[in-house]
Amino acid sequence: MRRDAVMNADTTAFLHELHGHLGPRLHQRPEDLLVYECDALTLYKTRPLAVAFPETTAEVAEIVRCCARHGVPFVPRGAGTGLSGGAKPVEHCLIVETSRMRRILAIDVDNRYAVVQPGLVNLNLSQAVASTGLAYAPDPSSQASCTIGGNVAENAGGPHCFKHGMTTRHILGLEVVLPTGEVVQLGGPEPDAPGYDLVGLFVGSEGTLGIATAITVRLVPKPESVRTLLAAYGRMGDACAAVADIVAAGVEPAALEILDHLTIEAVESSVYAAGYPREADAVLLVELDGPALEVEASAARVGAICRERGALALEEAQQESERKRLWQGRKGAFGAMGRIDTDLLVMDGVVPRNKLQGVLEAIYRVREKYGITLANVFHAGDGNLHPNIAFDGRDPEQVQRVLAAGEEILRLCLECGGALSGEHGIGVEKRDLMPLMFDAADLELMRRVRDSWNPRGLCNPDKVLPATKSCVEARGRMLLPDPGDAPEVRR
């Protein structure tokens, strides 16, 4: 990517000009910048030049134009809950933080859509429309803190996207500030906008094509009935087999989640304790939603399949509080794992569903090989694995082992026809692994598409695509502490 020489930028003039627009909503003090050195991928850190807190589209556009005039790279950021480093700063960059753009601009119940600002917290949207009988379907585990803008950037998923689809299925239109500062409207609540599907291209582009400043989202009717079941298994293989049987039976659950033994232990020892049987090697959480008759029939079928596959225990939530309890352990799994050590690497890879069991066994062999603390919690219906590795980031040797194990796990996913990321994105974490999944021509085409929107490379540099060097060189950098070109700030 071509990026203007940021070191030549007149930093003082840039900050002065920006301060003129934003006043106290431009943070420059080192102590204020600490929290922006990384997102939820804490392995890599770089201190930004400053952080801007715009409140309107016009302000975002002015900030971006200011960056363009001064050749300063900028990194859009929502709540910083991203797990692949998509909002990690580069050296001398401006963070454009959308947390003050959190208004719901419109709700149309009859036409089932809402228009929101990017900084709106995911869960707040569903809560705001709950009284209308509608909901916003994508529900990442971080939904109580992550923003819709961040979800758009990463094409976020969540447990219920097995049935309801990823974020891209729920985004109808976007107002985008392009890297030039120009504001464009893409799509909208009316379907099939003429031309290429620019909304589809933008969603999941990890903030490299511009900053979404207003987002038109699809709202879906809340289901008439929801039933949640938990099956405990003595062997992980039986839980995986139950998942395969449920899907093969033509049942379409809203969610199919598995937690392994170490995750169960961590959850049950934490504030997220959900009453999962500690002796289980795996628990399978199944949620069904839809018309009451359908859910009732499906629940009976799922229960029978779980028993046939040797469930040690089968529990069904009888009321909403019980349902919340069963989900509490799943939603809090990452937080619970955080108790084990100072740092947590939440990985994300996808395998074909029929390869789940074999890949899991291989992952546990990787755990032994590298002597790491690794637990699995995953979206079993999608084959979307989340190996979580707890480690001490202050120990460089441990960090190296964690990175090496992580790469080996992702290679396993790819070798069986899977993907590098199911919902966390590529960011900086997997940028240099992209040549394992795509060949040079694939990556060059993506690069040219990106450059057609972001020709100067100022908008979220160094994400998604490896630098234009040979794959060998790119791979060589994989185990360095920071895959970017900026100096790292470590604890």
Add this chain to the structure above:
Amino acid sequence: MKADLERLRSVFGAASVEAWQPALPALAGVLPSATPVLAPASAAEVQEGLRFAAREGLHVLPAGSMEHLHLAGSLRGVDFVLSTRRLDRILEHEKVDFTLIAEAGVTLHTLAAQAGEAGQRLAPAPWPGRAATVGGACAANRNGLGRLGRGTWRDAVLGCRVLHADGGTTKTGGKVVKNVSGYDLAKIYLGSLGSLALLCEINLRLVPMPERSAVVLARVPMERARDLLVAAERSSLRPQAFLASFGIGTNAAEDKDLELLARFEGQASVVEAQSRGCAALWGGQIAGDAEAEARWRSLMQFGTPDPGQVLLSLAGLPTAVVPALDVVRSCCGDGVAALGLHGVGTVAVQVPVELSPRLPELRDRLQAAGCTLRSFWSPVAVGQGFRPVPPAPALQAGLKSVFDPSGLLPAPPWLEVEAAR
């Protein structure tokens, strides 16, 4: 040098080259009858065809069964058609994973049969025509009537391999059902009408075949139709489709009522309960299986090019369908036919060519009602202002340049300089 039949046959062999024949009588004038069609038997040969065109500076029209050519922009200047219809292999069908990889020339009929053997099906279900291909349906983004409940190609395509104008090849996405690795270029190939690249292999997500389906039909006055549809939508009914139509098939033109149709699919007991509920709400009836199938097929075929009809495809808000149908009827009167997908917001209109002088007024009144053009086809000249207008035209043109810098693939209608259509 021109790419006439003899030249192409000398380069690629007689078995792979034929003269263009319109797939439908109405498409007779879309291309000159002498236009050669190169239909290679392998992806490597398709690549050769593209490299040949690039070397010679020839304009290529990627195509499948050529049943959607009316959606393309101007095809003047096309030197030859490059058809994928012989790329007809299903490369992989992972039944446990509900995924399938098909070459672009696999017909929708073949796909349905393959998936059906495993109790599965494709979610999008456009009219399969005589031999519509999966590549063509994706390139034209034909989603069918059930998209409210079943979704679209956008949801079903997991990844694809394409061939570029210079003969190169790239892939995007993958074959797993969840994947956010890199830019999702499949999204911009869908509906691109072959203007960016030629779809070669398509990775698809399948869904379980429903146990049962049922159709509810009701005839209601136009002024009650919107309220009835909204009431159904606000209820616990979860249909695959809520359709409103007039003037189609048995739906006699002189009948001033609208026909409402709801289609339910899923577990038998649920389908029965939901269809009973819908029939009660609308004062309609549950159609018998034969009637339901016939009506559904008749509506699916609506919008097939006809030499006596102008076709308009429009879109507005999901609940704007009935008001749009009202505008169509009041503007054009008898002889016109229209079909709308309530809850989606798309409206297809068929206007007899003799009523074409009313088209400018129809377009303007529909626009005032919140419905704008998505595609337009007319067998007669109708003047200007019937080109769909895309958002962010500079970005659209920029993408076209990235993928096809020499302009050897057709310009899509939204990037054409408008001439009388």
